[in-house]
Amino acid sequence: MTSQCIEAKPGSGRIGIVHLGLGAFHRAHQAVYLERYRQRSGDVDWGVCSANLRSSIGLVDDLVAAGYRYHVAEYADSQHFALRxxxxxxxxxxxGRDSAGNWGRDREALLARMASADTRIVTLTVTEKGYFLNPASGDLRSDDPMIAGDIASPRQPRTAPGLLVEALARRHEAGIAPFTVLSCDNMPDNGKRTRQAVVQLAEHRDPALARWIANDVAFPCSMVDRIVPAMTDADFERLAALGVNDANAVVCEAFSQWVVEDCFPMGRPSWEAEGVEMVADVAPFETMKLRMLNGSHSLLAYLGALAGIETVFDGVNQFDLRALLRRYMLEEAAPTLDMPDGVDLTGYADSLLERFGNDSLRHRLQQIAMDGSQKLPQRWLTGTLARANAGQASPCVALGMAAWIRYTVGEDLLGNGYTLDDPMAKRFAELHCKHGLDAAALVTAFLAMDDIVPSGLAADSAFTKAVHTFYQTLIQDGLAGALAVLERS
Incomplete structure (x- = not known):
């Protein structure tokens, strides 16, 4: 076994970045780049204040108890890793809300930190649903109860957009230049979409504030890439065998990529020295990753979960599923991309399959399957609409849509139940209750949800027919039958 152990460099307590979304991905991606930067440069001015906005109060308290130090194990495979x-x-x-139901324990401390002139960048990893945007139109869901609460009580915000608006309002009132807002979530044009959420929320409060945000606040786009599965007992046991007993530890793959639009009026760390690609236009790389990596992940998640397959590793090592992913990436995703010269999409697809086959990671398909309503428009449907408009079929995506619709039942094809984790879960349950065993009506109803499925794609008869066919086949003949139909298409 080949390993490398790297200790953290002592900090100074100086904080230049606030991060919203203290989860595993932030700790294994952005924080690692910043730690490497500190190690190399000796620049200690970019310490991070990380905030958890949801229910994991334990993680925050555990980090405090550990002196804000934790470990990241980066695995190339089960025998080769680095421990940082x-x-x-x-x-x-x-x-977030604590066990007693109370909100916002540290909210004022966070807002004060964001409003401080020392804070020059605010970054986010709050997942797609944390922006409260309509997946299809990109508009703010002002009728969502959380957003409605921030509109009613703007100085006690609960959402990421609400926190950004209140902190920026305080800086505006104090005459302090705005921080840069950097989204690190898997959304197309994530900077532009973040701006949309923040500006539209600010309009409910003060049109002049909204105009200032729209004109003066930088919202660069970024693309992030690193596979960071949820921690398991086996992961903690593996680390304990190495002498690491750390409740806050994270296990991830060795590969990491970060592409960032270089627009930081208040300054930034010299990330490029650590391999961050600072570019003028992130969009091609962002779309490539969303449609090829994330799109194939979702395809495997819904089909695999229905068949009782637990992890990405288990799924990609089944010949038929591996062939499906490669076909999807090269025949349906890659042709929709407009990449700079020199980008080898075939090589990229093959590298993704190799990464999916990393035997050191247990990336659960149920984790990837979460929040499908928020993910599928950018991962599958926008590109599929472009293909449909050009008269091109997308049978892999049609199969994926059928699998996703069946997945929302909350029970796999073997009869095993699971909890459907999606902000539209209640709506899906109502559709299943209404249409019962009428598969055709059910599929039609799902495809008619224009806040998920583009209306032009729902109106494409070839695509809708393919989804209907695959749904019926999944029910009658299972995954093997559906893959056989796909092979003939």
Whole structure:
């Protein structure tokens, strides 16, 4: 076994970045880049205040108890890894709801930190649903109860957009230049979509504030890539065998990529020295990753989960599923991309399959399957609409849509139940209840949801017919039958 152990560099307590979304991905991606930057440069001015906005108060308290230090194990495979200690987080806060039902324990401390002139960048990993945007139109869901609460009580925000609006309002009132807002979530044009959410929410409060945000606040786009599965007992046991007993540890793959639009009026760390690609236009790389990596992940997640397959590793090592992913990437995703010269999409697809086959990771398909309503428009449907408009079929996506619709039942093809984790879960349950065993009506109803499925794609008879056919086949003949139909298409 080949390993490398790297200790964290002591910090100074100086905080220049606030991060919203203290989850595993942030700790294994952005924080690692910043720790490496600190190690190399000796620049300690970019410490991080990380805030958890949801329910994991334990993670915040555990990090505080550990002096804000934790470990990241980066695995190339089960025999080759690097173990890093991360110390770049200087403060951890909690603004969600605690076990007693109370909101915002550290909200005022977080807002004060964001409003401080020392804070020059605010980054986010709050998942697609944390922006409260309509997946199809990109508009703010002002009728969502959380957003409605922020509109009614703007100085006690509960959402990421609400926190950004309140902090920017405080800076505006104090005459302090705005921080840069950097989304690190898997959304197309994530900077533009973040701006949309923040500006539209600010319009409910003060049109002049909204105009200032729209004109003066930088919202660069970014693309992030690193596979970071949820931790399992086996992961903690593996680390304990190495002498690491760390409740906050994260296991991830060795590969990591970060592409960032270089627009930081208040300054930034010299990330490029650590391999971050600072570019003028992130869009081609962002779309490539969303449609090829994330799109194939979702395809495997819904088909695999229905068949009782637990992990990406288990799924990609089944010949038929591996062939499906490669076909989808090269025949349906890659042709929709407009990449700079020199980008080898065939090589990229093959590298993704190799990464999916990393035997050191247990990336659960149920984790990837979460929040499908928020993910599928950018991962599958936008590109599929472009293909439909050009008269081109997308049978892999049609199969994926059929699998997703069947997945929303909350029970796999073997009869095993699971909890459907999606902000539209209640709506899906109502559709299943209404249409019962009428598969054709059910599929039609799902495809008619224009806040998920583009209306032009729902109106494409060839695509809708393919989804209907695959749904019926999944029910009658299971995954093997559906893959056989796909092979003939």
């Amino acid at each position: 200690e991360i110390g770049v987080i200087e403060e951890a806060l909690f603004t």
